[in-house]
Each structure stands twice: as C-alpha cells, then as structure tokens.
Amino acid sequence: MEEQTVVLIVGAGPAGLATAACLTQLSIPYIIVEREDCSASLWRNRAYDRLKLHLAKEFCELPYMSYPADAPTYVPKDLFVKYLDNYIECFDIRPKKCWFSTARNMATSMVVTYTARFLVVASGENSAENIPMIPGLHGFPGEIIHSSRYKSGSTYSGKNVLVVGCGNSGMEIAYDLASHGANTSIVIRSPVHVMTKEIIRLGMTLVQHIPVNIVDGLLVRMSNFVFGDLSKNGIVRPKLGPLLLKAKTGRSAVIDVGTVSLIRNGTIKVLGNISKIKGNIVEFESRNERTFDAIVFATGYRSTANMWLKNGESMLNRDGLPKKEFPNHWKGANGLYCAGLAKRGLAGLAMDAKNIANDIFCNYHE
Ligand SMILES: Cc1cc2nc3c(=O)[nH]c(=O)nc-3n(C[C@H](O)[C@H](O)[C@H](O)COP(=O)(O)OP(=O)(O)OC[C@H]3O[C@@H](n4cnc5c(N)ncnc54)[C@H](O)[C@@H]3O)c2cc1C
Ligand SMILES: NC(=O)C1=CN([C@@H]2O[C@H](COP(=O)(O)OP(=O)(O)OC[C@H]3O[C@@H](n4cnc5c(N)ncnc54)[C@H](OP(=O)(O)O)[C@@H]3O)[C@@H](O)[C@H]2O)C=CC1
Numbered sequence: 001m002e003e004q005t006v007v008l009i010v011g012a013g014p015a016g017l018a019t020a021a022c023l024t025q026l027s028i029p030y031i032i033v034e035r036e037d038c039s040a041s042l043w044r045n046r047a048y049d050r051l052k053l054h055l056a057k058e059f060c061e062l063p064y065m066s067y068p069a070d071a072p073t074y075v076p077k078d079l080f081v082k083y084l085d086n087y088i089e090c091f092d093i094r095p096k097k098c099w100f101s102t103a104r105n106m107a108t109s110m111v112v113t114y115t116a117r118f119l120v121v122a123s124g125e126n127s128a129e130n131i132p133m134i135p136g137l138h139g140f141p142g143e144i145i146h147s148s149r150y151k152s153g154s155t156y157s158g159k160n161v162l163v164v165g166c167g168n169s170g171m172e173i174a175y176d177l178a179s180h181g182a183n184t185s186i187v188i189r190s191p192v193h194v195m196t197k198e199i200i201r202l203g204m205t206l207v208q209h210i211p212v213n214i215v216d217g218l219l220v221r222m223s224n225f226v227f228g229d230l231s232k233n234g235i236v237r238p239k240l241g242p243l244l245l246k247a248k249t250g251r252s253a254v255i256d257v258g259t260v261s262l263i264r265n266g267t268i269k270v271l272g273n274i275s276k277i278k279g280n281i282v283e284f285e286s287r288n289e290r291t292f293d294a295i296v297f298a299t300g301y302r303s304t305a306n307m308w309l310k311n312g313e314s315m316l317n318r319d320g321l322p323k324k325e326f327p328n329h330w331k332g333a334n335g336l337y338c339a340g341l342a343k344r345g346l347a348g349l350a351m352d353a354k355n356i357a358n359d360i361f362c363n364y365h366e
C-alpha cells in the first residue's frame with residue numbers, strides 16, 4: 001500500500017509532536033508514525049515512578065502551549081504526560097502505529113510505503129538501551145536491567161544491588177534503591193558535575209544575559225559551597241563547567257535528589273570501573289570484589305536513526321546523531337530534517353521543531 005503526504009514525521013515523542021503542532025500552525029499536511037502503541041513512549045513506558053523534570057517548567061515547554069499557572073515548578077512525570085495528552089488533543093495529532101523502515105502497520109500487518117517530500121527524523125536520542133560489554137556479564141545469575149525498565153526500589157529491599165553509571169538516571173535510581181532498603185553501590189568511573197535544580201535554573205536564566213564561562217564559574221562555586229569537596233567520595237568535577245560541558249558534549253550535570261548525602265554517610269557505596277564478572281561476583285579495576293543480586297545499567301542510550309535511514313549521510317553520523325554542530329544540526333539535504341537529536345532537551349527540540357516547520361513552509365511554497 002502506498003500513502004502520499006507532504007511531510008512524514010518518524011516518532012511521536014515530544015520532538016515529533018512539537019513538529020506536528022508547528023506544521024499545523026502553518027497549514028502544512030503531515031503524517032506521523034510511531035513504533036509503539038502510544039505517543040511519548042519514553043515518558044509513559046520507559047521512565048521510573050519518582051521521575052520529575054529536572055529543569056524548571058519554563059525550560060520544558062513545547063511550542064504554542066504553556067503549563068497551567070498552578071503547575072509545580074518541577075513537573076512530575078504524570079503531569080508531563082497529561083500536558084502531552086493535552087497538546088495532542090489541542091493540535092489534533094493522530095500518530096499511526098508503524099515502525100518506520102518501510103513502515104509496517106502493526107494493526108493490519110500491511111507494509112505501507114510513504115511517499116513524502118520532506119522527512120523529519122524524530123525517533124529520539126534515547127531510542128535504544130546502551131548496555132556495555134563486560135567480560136562475564138552473560139553468566140551473571142541475578143537480575144540485569146537497564147534504567148529504562150526500572151520502576152521503583154520496592155522489590156529490591158534487602159538485596160545487594162549495583163547501579164552502573166552516574167548520569168541523572170543512575171544517581172536517582174541509586175537513591176531510590178537505598179531509600180527502599182536495598183544495599184546499594186554505584187559505579188562512578190568519570191568526572192561528573194553534581195548540582196541542585198535551583199542552581200541549574202539560576203544558571204540557565206543567567207546565561208541568557210551573561211557569558212557562559214562566567215555563569216559556569218558561579219555555578220561551580222555555588223555547588224562546591226552546597227556539597228563541599230566530594231573527591232574523597234569518588235566524585236570529581238570535569239574541567240569544563242556544567243553549561244559549557246552540556247553545550248559541547250551533550251553531557252548533563254547531575255541534579256542531586258538526595259544521593260550525595262547517602263553517599264557521604266556510607267549508605268550508598270561508590271565503586272570504580274568494573275573489570276569483569278564471575279558468577280554473581282563483580283570484580284573492579286581496584287581489584288576489589290563484591291557479590292550482587294542485581295545490576296541496574298544506567299549507562300545511557302543510543303539513537304537508532306542510522307539503522308533505518310538510508311542515504312541520510314548528509315545529516316547523521318554512524319551513531320545516528322547530527323553531523324553538523326548546533327545551531328545548524330537540524331537540516332540535511334533534499335528535504336531531510338531531524339528534531340530532538342542535538343542533546344539539548346525539551347527546549348532544544350522545541351527550537352528544532354519551529355526551525356524545521358518554517359524551513360518546510362518556505363520550500364513548500366516555492
Ligand atoms: C529519564 C529521562 C528524563 C529526562 N528529563 C528531561 C527534562 O527534565 N528536561 C528536558 O528538557 N529533557 C529531559 N530529557 C531528555 C529527553 O530526551 C527529552 O525530554 C524527550 O523525551 C526527547 O523527545 P524526543 O521526541 O526527541 O524522543 P523520545 O521521547 O525518545 O521519542 C521518540 C519516539 O520515537 C519512537 N520511535 C523510535 N524509533 C522509531 C521508528 N523507527 N519508527 C517509529 N517510531 C519510532 C519512539 O518509540 C518514541 O516514542 C529526559 C530524558 C530521559 C531519558
Ligand atoms: N529528571 C530528569 O530530568 C532526568 C533526566 N535525564 C536525562 O536523560 C538523559 C540520559 O540520562 P542517563 O540515562 O543518566 O544516561 P547518561 O548517558 O547521561 O549517563 C550514562 C552514565 O553511564 C556511564 N557509563 C556508560 N558506560 C559505562 C560503563 N561501561 N561503565 C561504567 N559507567 C558507564 C557514563 O559514564 P562515562 O561518562 O564514564 O561513560 C554516564 O555516567 C540525560 O540527558 C539526562 O540528563 C535522566 C534521568 C532523569
């Protein structure tokens with residue numbers, strides 16, 4: 001079966017939804033396809049229970065819709081999903097349930113070929129789990145899960161659990177496990193900025209008016225004041241400041257949700273890099289060995305766009321991320337675009353959606 005449209009959007013997460021809304025504002029027809037049976041699958045199915053947005057609501061809006069005035073500054077997951085549902089209703093967005101490769105309609109099992117003048121890749125930076133290859137991992141007899149399947153620590157009480165990775169997911173999951181009574185350890189193998197959400201909010205506000213290196217200097221001093229020197233706890237800061245690090249590498253500062261004080265009082269143990277696994281014993285590069293019942297891999301995600309997009313070399317690299325640097329990352333050749341792949345969160349993908357819709361508008365009316 002063949003269907004024709006002007007714009008095909010692949011992925012109905014926040015980036016695809018924002019692009020759909022911007023196209024509707026410009027009266028440009030589109031079709032949006034989604035591999036799962038719901039929109040925003042990351043937020044509905046692949047996020048842990050206690051998740052709240054780490055950035056204040058003013059930095060997490062999609063185009064043309066604000067949060068209700070009485071929404072809390074840091075929006076909880078369920079409220080964010082309600083906001084998205086409201087957005088979908090307001091802009092009458094109807095995702096079709098299809099995997100995009102040549103899309104297969106999962107309801108009818110029919111293979112559908114879409115012909116479109118413009119293609120928007122909005123399949124996300126978090127499309128697939130990243131689990132590292134560790135010698136002996138396959139022989140580990142306990143539970144192994146990725147952070148995207150973790151819901152809560154309630155089933156881990158009394159168990160020895162290892163969290164691998166100290167990004168925002170790993171640090172919050174370690175806190176959640178420990179507060180549910182799991183005997184929790186976390187692998188921290190590289191430098192990381194630990195901040196509070198208020199300090200990051202201040203920084204993101206100031207950086208609109210003041211050079212980023214000055215703001216970064218202030219943020220580091222403020223958080224050193226709040227947290228003190230954490231190097232003896234295995235936490236050291238990167239050389240680049242938090243906002244510059246985010247802009248240059250996409251790595252986010254970690255917003256502390258209470259993990260640091262549990263690390264300081266010894267409730268959560270910090271361990272270095274893993275060297276290998278033998279049965280249920282994990283060996284570390286320090287030659288330390290410990291036994292675990294479960295391992296949570298909070299080791300991040302991968303984009304999968306490079307696996308299905310053919311001839312996308314004008315826009316994406318082999319990791320399925322943009323080749324060109326921000327702010328020129330969102331446009332490829334011959335009507336190809338990407339939204340939400342510049343590691344700039346919801347604010348970044350809202351900008352991508354507006355740029356893409358405006359660019360399509362100009363070309364559409366040529
Ligand atoms: C736990 C977590 C918390 C976060 N919190 C914040 C925050 O507080 N503030 C912030 O600004 N950012 C945050 N982020 C960043 C996050 O990337 C964005 O918030 C946002 O979800 C990205 O939207 P997206 O549409 O680009 O990708 P996604 O939300 O991943 O949506 C992509 C969609 O495409 C679908 N898809 C993938 N491949 C295909 C295919 N081949 N065919 C069809 N459909 C496909 C997927 O099923 C998915 O529904 C967070 C990320 C995570 C993982
Ligand atoms: N509430 C919120 O707003 C939240 C936001 N997020 C966001 O979602 C995105 C994804 O976050 P997250 O899931 O934490 O993933 P990240 O990619 O941010 O972090 C992955 C972590 O795993 C580590 N890691 C990777 N491989 C290994 C390995 N082999 N051994 C040990 N450590 C390893 C990385 O360290 P290394 O650098 O050494 O590779 C890094 O610390 C981020 O942008 C984050 O800010 C996530 C959770 C909550």
Ligand SMILES: O=C(O)C(=O)Cc1c[nH]c2ccccc12
Pocket residue numbers: 054055168200246252253254255343344345346
């Ligand atoms: O999650 C991302 O990728 C974001 O851009 C949002 C975000 C969550 N936590 C942060 C800490 C510092 C800067 C951005 C973020």
